Amino acid sequence: MKNKACRLLFVLLFVPFLLRAQSETELNSGWRCSKAEEVKATGSQISTSGYDLNNWMPATVPGTVLTTLVNNHKMPDPFFGMNSRQIPDIYDKGNAYYTYWFVKDLNYKKPAAGRAVFLNLRGVNYNCEIYINGQKLKASACDGMFLRQSHNITSYLRADGNNRLAILVHPAPVAGKPNGGQGGDGTIARNVGMQYTAGWDWIQPIADRNTGIWDKVTIQETGAVRINEPHVVTLVPGVRLPGEKQDAAIIKTTAELQNTSLKPIQGMLKYCINGQVITKAVTLAANSTTEVALPALTVNNPKLWWPNGYGEQYLYPSDFEFIIGGKAVSDKRNVQVGIRQIDTKWNELTHSRQIAVNGQKIFIKGGNWIISDAMLRFTDARYDAEVRYHRDMNLNLIRIWGGAMIERPEFYAACDKYGMLVFQDFWMSGDANGRWTDPAKKDDQWTRRKYPDDHSLWLESAADQIKMVRNHPSLAIWCGGNEIAPPDDILTQLRDVLMPKLDGTRWFIDYSNSSQMSYNTEGGNGDGPYGIQDINTFWQHKTYPFNSEVGSVGVGDYESLLRFIPAANLKVPTFDGKKETVDSVWDYHKYIGYQDFLKPYGEPENARDFAMKAQLVNYDQYRALMEGFSAHMWEWYTGSIIWKTQNPWTALRGQMYDYYLDANACLYGLRSGSEPLHIAYNPVDGNITTINNGFRNANNLMLVIKTYDMAGKDSLLSQAFISIGASSYQRIQSVKRAVDALRKKDGVFLNLQLLNENKQVQSTNFYWLPNTDGEYSGLKEMKRARLNVSAKQTAAGKVEVTISNAANAPVAFFNRLALISTTTKQRVLPAFASDNYLSIMPGETRKVTIDYPQGVKDKLQLQLYGWNVTEQITDIN
Template identity: 60%
Template sequence: MRKKYSLVLIVFSFIHFLGFSQQNYELNTGWKTLPIADVTSSGEELSNTSFSVENWKNATVPGTVLTTQLNNGEIPDPFFGMNNGEIPDIYDVGRDYYTYWFVKDFEEKVKKDEQIWLNFRGINYSVDIFLNGKKVNQKEYKGMFLRKRFNITKFLAKNGKNRLAVIVYPAPHVGNPNGGQGGDGTIARGVAHQYVAGWDWIQPIRDRNTGIWDKVIIEKTGAVNLKNPHVVTKVSGKRLPGEKQEPAKISLTAEVENPTSKKVEGTLSFKIAGKNIEKEVSLAANAEMLVALPEFEIEEPKLWWPSGYGEQNLYDAEVQFSIKNKISDRETLKVGIREIQTEWNSHTRSKQIFVNGQPIFIKGGNWIISDAMLRFTKERYDAEIRFHRDMNLNLIRIWGGALPERPEFYEACDKYGMLVIQDFWMSGDCNGRWVDPKKKDDQWTRRQYPDDHELFIESAADAVKMLRNYPSLAIWCGGNEITPPQDILHAMKDEILPELDGTRWFIDYSNSDEMSYNFKGGNGDGPYGIQDISTFWEERTWPFNSEVGSVGVGDEVSLKRFLPKENYTVPVEYEGTEAVKDPVWTYHKYIDYGNSLEAYGTPENMTDFASKAQLVNYNQYRALMEGFSSHMWDWYTGSIIWKTQNPWTALRGQMYDYYLDPNACLFGLREGSKPLHVMYNTTTGDVYLVNNGFKAQYDLMLGIKLYDMKGNEKPVTQVFAYIEASSTKKILSLKKQIDTLAAKEGLFLKLDLKNQDQEVLDENFYWIPDSTGTYSGLQNLAKTKVEAEVEKVAKNKFKLKITNPEQNTVSFFNRISLESVESGERILPTFYDENYFSIIPGATKEIVLEAPQNEVEDLQISIEGWNTDRMIIPVN
């Protein structure tokens, strides 16, 4: 029978759970490992401290078998060149090849009235657990996404010397990586991620990410263990950021567990914003229960808002259970007070999202996973989410072929104001939406994947408990491009989510008519790949588009990180195929740029190709978001880029590469997504204003200037303008004037927007082709030499001031990089408030750059551009 989940209080919840109390610690070092083939002893024997593991290999935990092999030098880097093809695939060599024992010694003694718990936050795919000669899990523990907690108090050694031994078995169905989306599809028979059998953006992961892939934590409590606290906030009415707020309502529920043989009486308390809410609890022996505290109000709350709309305020809070005034267990929380609402927009025929009563035009990115081999770190999560914030996006969708993202991911989203759509683990490709000759089973069979529906439902319920408290989590989604099987859908939609959350919109699948009316038919998403700029402005697509995207090759520096020297080439496509003549480019899933680079001149080599690709990258993503924004609330309520990042070294769909080096896609998207923005439709010649904010903007001065290829200014006009809140407005047309002046060799267009204090609120810079569509003027643009100086404003934070002398022409499309003096390599990640920028003659531009994780002392900044030779500025 499926477990029935009941909740005493069903309300809106917005917190995040930082982890465990001070007595908790991770078992993340000192692990040893061997493959099952090299071990003849039993788990009982291995978990005795007298058994020698001196000759065992070092293991990476958290981590996968492949990660351990890589760190031990047993395999080449699978992300470089075609190394991945040299690693044995589990489908060919069998599951035993990647079945491994993991052993860990640790010290822990049980004190009086203390309970010790062993927590696994994720294993793949099934395990048996032994501690000090005894088996810990009496029931089967399987499923990649299921957390488990074991009371190990009675297993611990009296002398405090303990050994944990865990054998990890791969999934029973690993899938044939035959080149299909998810290979032959059978990877979906388990409750795990699907991309590991290969997709159109990645090669197969050879061990299918088998291992103890997430944290292992020792937790210490008193007689009562506090679990899954659930803080809830209600924000009524229509609020404005920065203003004095009406009260918000708060409530809390928590699970409490008594593993002892005696009845316990104690107090559950919740502290936040100077308030302490308590309730007396009586808990029977060997029992657990859900406790609800009374709802209360917080006066003048500081609200949490999505990025671009307001501050991401978070409250420190604490939940604890006390027995006779002694703390038994305590959880530290961050609470974000906000409320998500949705309604159907009958004009666009799509859902519209509101936060705290205000409409949010969704500008999102599709996210796969941070690292394809599950090498997750808090620092990498922080950097990747910061990049999304810096692109002026406000939402990330977690694609259904991956996983329920980690708490550290959501902490970063809370911090940077990213709303999140969390897909559950289905895909139309593997789960039977389409006829597919590469799939082993027919559609009817695949439609019922996974084999174990109860495990999927249990894992879904656990994921909801783990993630429901984050203010950034806005939407649950049943699957990627397909609903789950009917019984799973019913369990999630009608039982789990109402009872364990009840606060968020649930979409049955990612391109559902419930989300966006698919008036064109088809899949309800796209287009993908290189597009004519006019497509984004003039061709209407789905009103809330879950996937729309383009290209994304990095620059030369990025490409050289994972391409062997013999593959430094210009990719040439085989006619009528998606493959190119160079096998490494094909292996890394290159998507062709068509003839889009020819307008800048046929690329002569890889350096030239990568440089010109950045011009296309910038224009593609700026136009994409500007085109959607120009039809805000008329055609669209939102769009989500497919996709903004890659978890390995792919050659498509990314704003920054696997190594966290941004390319021009990021800065084009950043420009096109600005909350208050002036923009130019290159097809019609119309100039628009867009205002994503909640307040009207008055007395704005719009300035328009043109520059020829010699840098001569040709003033057009400047006009006063205003724009209402959350709206788009056409201001004027420049088509005749620009068509005439650009006809011979093209020109530059500079738009700027100022307020009453003459402060620049927005700038936008376009390069216009000649009458043939060629950038002939750019191809003959004179060289410029700029002047630059740098100021250190904080640790690892610098302000670069660049001046283009008046006698020059435009200094066009410059890239700056923070580098190590000794190696010349870029410092990654580095965050730039602008890059791939142009400077008109006589102008100065200031750019702030920051590398918060940098440990290199001797730094330099390089500047190089289309018509500016590389120059170095020392950082003192």
């Protein structure tokens, strides 16, 4: 209500000027392009409306050259099969092959006197020349993949509004040889750009190295004074609890004011949040940019922003305005503000950094993120879906890996919304920037250690990107690089000058696995392991106490494989005890193996059977990983970050969902193991362990421990009231002797539940345990279960599924649910299920909700299949 009052006050005072406030329009359609070698005209000629563009291709902007070529069917989809081998690589063809003109006719009239129009480019790779209406905007090219550009084009616009914009885009000067190394031969790091584009152990090279106008292009109109880089800092002193009345918070604000006119201007900078307004009168020199700090503002009883699992992610709308002469709004900027404070301290017991939000320590459960799409095809909807998946996995942090980029504001907005803290790397990697000797690299370590070639451009880009994302409450950690710090001159400037000046509120770490972050007294600092492990290892082997990269396998299910592997290549990998042999397409898509871990379930008969059994291992691996870390919180660990939770292309490793946003069992295993309140079984000593990530004690909980045999007969092992302290774990009791006796011959199912005083389930965890020989002999012989399934539409984009198992039936084991189109029989994606790969006990009824995009028009059905459940297709009522 207060914020509404603030906006209403503004409307009453300044109605005549509302439509003249700052406006920004995206230029994302109507572009055409052509290879520069095939164009004989100059930029001045091309950018005049009389130049004929009829033979030019429609261009995708924002997008890369390769995206445009694929969209025009000039190149095959590089994410399918081994198609990318058919696409000429820039290293072999030379930069001219991917140097392109991009042209757009722009209907925009020259504004009235006292107003200015800006052309904004948020990302061009790698440099460009810009022409408008026959004139070149700058004498020199604009370098740098990450450096934002803003050009005052007021004087270039035509009075009749018929304008033409032409941009010549050149690739990065050093393409790098894609020789199979991490970052290819390493020379890709000589640029200030993305290193993965020359190839990595999870992706094939991107042929054009993502050359193009890859990020948003906008036209922005303002008055004579423009607001640039508004900055909001929130201070939340003390220790807070969600849901309680809060002591006051402090908000500090600054903004850069750009006077575009040739005379001094007097005016007022105004900031409005939560119904409160602060102002400052300023005089701006002609043709100047001045940073202005507003008085500090106190917000009483603020609604705080908390990470996922700990409280609400409240966001306050707020506005900066500059008003000239007491009446005219020259410019306006909106900033969503999450009031929170992030602090860190060293934990002497774990020997690692510990993160606190609003005074409360947070046990970090994170995922490593590369980029949303390897060809930079970003959308708000995809960002929202991917970050939501991380929220649904009960994670609270995403690390942005240093071989990619500073993520886009739309990504950060999704993290603000879903409560994901962000650990943001800058553009360095130990592989390309010289941490190790590497025969795949062209240059020696001493040379690579000095990359990139242009240090000043790197620092200018860093300063610009810090300003771009620093207002987001989700941004928690800045990191100099992946597994290596920047060169000393860059590091010193970044750490000691840019960070204090431009941010100063976040922890800065020099590199991702630095001893500043985590130090294992038995083995130094580092990260990993990355491959499949015996699940006992996660419980009994102590790794790095704040592990920035630790992970396992991640092959998707059969439907996922069908999307990018040709039918002829859907061959089951084989393992001879030393080496895993795989089909060439699987190898091309960077498959990492399951070794002997599928054999206890029986040798896979075909690719479908392989994928199903892989999901059992996926679920077990990631549940155990996070349980093992959480069950040693504050004793061994302050956090862990999964390597990795997503893939920006069709890879066969390290992913909780595939490139097409289809979840596999990794996601649901991790979701289980990461529950805020969780009950777990330690497979080493048989201890039942409760884990409470919350800030409050969990009291009067009923612990129920049951087993089920392969026929569905249950045995109650224990039932007792327990309590568990805030932000802690507790070992309750060992059931090893009883469980070992029951699983001896055929294995056994173990079902754990925590109930509250109203008998509502607070945590449930279901394990399938092998016999004493490590074989799932009982699973192989299980009788079929028949489920009663119904589904109904409860709201737009929401389906509720009810699943029942008969009282005298066996456990209906490991069931996969999916929404499918009735016409295509293809899955509707993304789909967010409240549970999946779930097992239904005899006599049990479970409800699952599935959310899907509301724009889907097809009539839908529910598909269900499981280990011992025949596929069922159910109409949705």
